[in-house]
Amino acid sequence: MGRAYQLELSDPTVTYFLDHFTHARVVRAMDRLGMIQDLHGQMFNLAASAHDNALALTGEFLPAHPQDAAAATLHGVLTASIPNPAGIPRHKLATGENWLIAPAEITAALAAHQRAPHDERAAVSALIDEWDPWIDFLHTAGDHAGLRSN
Known part of the structure; x- marks a missing residue:
């Protein structure tokens, strides 16, 4: 491994x-x-940024399908980076x-x-x-x- x-x-x-x-x-x-x-202290900001990125990816504030929202949020978390x-x-x-x-x-x-x-x-x-x-x-x-x- x-x-x-x-x-x-x-x-x-x-x-x-x-x-x-x-x-x-x-x-x-x-x-x-x-x-x-x-x-450490920046993880909250990173998570908030990931959520914002997910919203930007979907182009909606309330995605039509919960799976789409979950996928967009996961993508946002995995690609988030601090400035x-x-x-x-x-x-x-x-x-x-x-x-x-x-x-x-x-x-x-x-x-x-x-x-x-x-x-x-x-x-x-x-x-x-x-x-x-x-x-x-x-x-x-x-x-x-x-x-x-x-």
């Missing part, structure tokens, strides 16, 4: 897979380098719930990576074989429409 990340809106689909243990090591390293953002992120929200890496990791979140994470001391980045790269390919994949995803965690 592990985690698959797919480029959003890519044809053909491009997937990057990390096994369970490597994924855990990558997330810990990202956290250590300041690439992950904890949203001016400081990194990738932890929950989007911790669970494979089909979260959209937006280009702005990826760009913020990569900027944090660049700001981290060179010796720390080099140590992570030396300890985790998949680190450099993962960073390359994040660059690719940031230049496109983001990626989905599955």
